[in-house]
Structures are given as C-alpha cells and as structure tokens.
Amino acid sequence: MANASAVAYVYKGVDAKGNKVEGEISGNNPALVKAQLRRQGIIANRVQKKPKPLFGGSKKIKPADIALFTRQMATMMKAGVPLVQSFEIVADGLDKPGVKELIMKIREDVASGTAFAEALRKHPLYFDDLFCNLVASGEQSGSLETMLDRIATYKEKTESLKAKIKKAMTYPIAVIIVAIVVTAILLIKVVPQFASTFQNFGADLPAFTLFVVNLSEWMQANWFYALLTLIITIGGTLEVKKRNKKVAQFFDRLSLKIPIIGQITYNSIAARFGRTLSTTFAAGVPLIEALKSVAGATGNCIYEEATLKIRDSVSTGVPLNVAMRQTGLYPTMLIQMAAIGEESGALDEMLSKAADFYEEAVDNMVDNLTTLLEPMIMAVLGVLVGGLMVAMYLPIFNLGNVIG
Secondary structure, three states, X not given: OOOOOOEEEEEEEEOOOOOEEEEEEEEOOHHHHHHHHHHOOXXXXXXXXXXXXXXXXXXXXXXXXXXXXXXXXXXXXXXOOOHHHHHHHHHXXXXXXXXXXXXXXXHHHHHOOOOHHHHHHOOOOOOOHHHHHHHXXXXXXXXXXXXXXXXXXXXXXXXXXXXXXXXXXXXXXXXXXXXXXXXXXXXXXXXXXXXXXXXXOOOOOXXXXXXXXXXXXXXXXXXXXXXXXXXXXXXXXXXXXXXXXXXXXXXXXXXXXXXXXXXXXXXXXXXXXXXXXXXXXXXXXXXXXXXXHHHHHXXXXXXXXXXXXXXXXXXXXXXXXXHHHHHOOOOHHHHXXXXXXXXXXXXXXXXXXXXXXXXXXXXHHHHHHHHHHHHHHHHHHHHHHHHHHHHHHHHHHHHHHHHO
C-alpha cells in the first residue's frame, strides 16, 4: 500500500535514451522521488509538489475513469487496432481534459519505444503496482488484449463494489446530518420566538421546555464554535486514522461490529479478496506474489495483516485454504471454494465465483439497508421536530389549564 503521507509531485528530466520526459509521481519528499525516478531510468532535473489549482482546475481523474480507459483499450486491441492508434482513438472520445492528457502522455512514451507497463509506472497515482504488473505479464506472454480485458473486468467489479459500500455508508451519514441541521435551525431560529413569548407568562416553565430554551440560548451563543469543533474533530480523526496504525486498526475493527454495516463490510472484504486473487492468479502471477497484491486491496488493516500472514504460511508450503482457516477471519464458503479450486486446479475460477456471490450479497444488503432506513429517517426527524414543538407548546397548554 502507498504511504499515507505521500503527496503528488511533478517532475521534468531525461530518460535513459536522452529524451525529455515529465509527469506526476507520488512520494514522501523530493529526494525519495528522485531516487524512485532513477530506478525507473529517469534523471530528474526538477521535482516539486504539484500545485493545487486556485478554482478547482480540471476535473480530478477518478478510478472509474481508469476503469473506462482500460475497457476501451481492451476493446480496441481485441478489434485488432494497433496499440498507439488505440490511445489516440480512446483519447479523442473522452471529455475530461485530465484523462485525455494522461492518455496522450502514455501514448507518447509507448510511441517512443517504452513498454506499455513502464509507461504506466510513470503515473503511480493512477496505475498501482498490481495494474502495471498485470500489463507487464500480458506484454511478456503476448496476450495483452486478453490481460487488458481481465484488468478492465477487475476494475469495473471493484468500482461497482466501492459504489455500493459508499451508498451504504452515505445513507446513515445523510440521516445524521439532516437531523443535526434541522435541529440546529429550530433551536437557533424558531425556539427564540417562543422564548420571548414565554417571558410574559409570569409562570414557571415545564422542565422539558426550560431545557430546550437553555439549549437554544447556548446554541445561539456558541453555534460557530460547535460547528468548528465538529469539523476539527472529524477532520482530525480522519487524519490520525491515516497516520496512526493503531487508530486505523481500531476503526477498521469497529466498522466490522456495527450492525448491518459490519456485515456489508465483511462481505465486501471477502469479495475483494476473491476478485483480486482470482484476477492475479489467472494472469499467471505466482500465488505468494498475488497475495501481496490482495493484502493491499482488502481495504481493512485487520484483513491486510491476515492476508500477509496467509502469504507467509503459503510460502512455507501450507495450502491456501488451510492458511485462510488459521486466521479465523474469512467466511467458510470462501475457504471451501479456495479448497475446491486448489484440488481441481481451477483456483481462479472458484475464487471468481465466490467473489460474484459476495458482491451480490453486498448489493442485496445495501438495498435492504436503504429500505430499512427510509422509515427511520422519518421517525428520527419526527421525534426531533415533534419533541421541540411539544416543548414549545407545553407552557401554552398549561396556561390554558390554569385559565380553565
């Protein structure tokens, strides 16, 4: 996995043939970036942090854009279009300037004699080691179009799974944000109108009403500080999670224990494990090396460590399914499919089927979660808004009873 503190750098220099090159690369500091470029045969004349555009600049290149690029390249090559010409056709059909520029840089490198995989390695922000290694394997075996098709399928499945997870996580967060915003507006804008009326009653307010009025006064005086504290807390927590392994482990472990969300996360990890290992193994990557790629693709610190333990066990001669069972973390079905695959010599096929099963399970659970949360949203908002309204009208009801 890439270092969490790595940032984007832009560089200019010359390659081994003396050709001028420029591009982007991620690293921790300029010295390490130059060393990384030297290993790629590039002597960097200038390395500096990539400047951030003042008003957003061109649209960011997303993993989904890379998946689309891979699929289009696979289609072009299967149709018999030469590699360099394929880049031009794909670039001409894209709307995003950033993606088009990236493809044309790769095209220039390939046209000058650089291997496709090596051209991709110059852009590690968009093409990870797994992607580059699979392309290199395809080039060496003479089956680049087949390999690109496999990579495209892998990227599409991975992005589809990420979208489902994001959908599952976004819905509860949206409920919480809406509830907080509605409550804050009522406390800051609506409750003070009632509070000014209550001052003329000359009677003691009910405890519930008094609590709401005091909370409203506090919110009016401190809403900015409360909002700032909330933003700093969330931002600080996310930053600490990136930099501190123990904190990351705590949150990753917690994510597996949250009702419903935890099961979705568990199934998604199983799907990513099966999909990544199936793709790499089918591409001819040795199992031990493939497991290293799988570890980085799990998306969870707990399972990343478990996968590395599996790799260590497999390297000593332990069967994959036995090593998986020893961790006590992976689902029984995935382990059994791995065992059948090892016995039948069709490990990639069995793991692919297992990945399909768990991806479908995630899809169904996300749909169920969405259906379950819709009435919950109404209930939460109803309790908050209704509770505040009851608190405001209680003194009026009490006054009516006194007069009666």
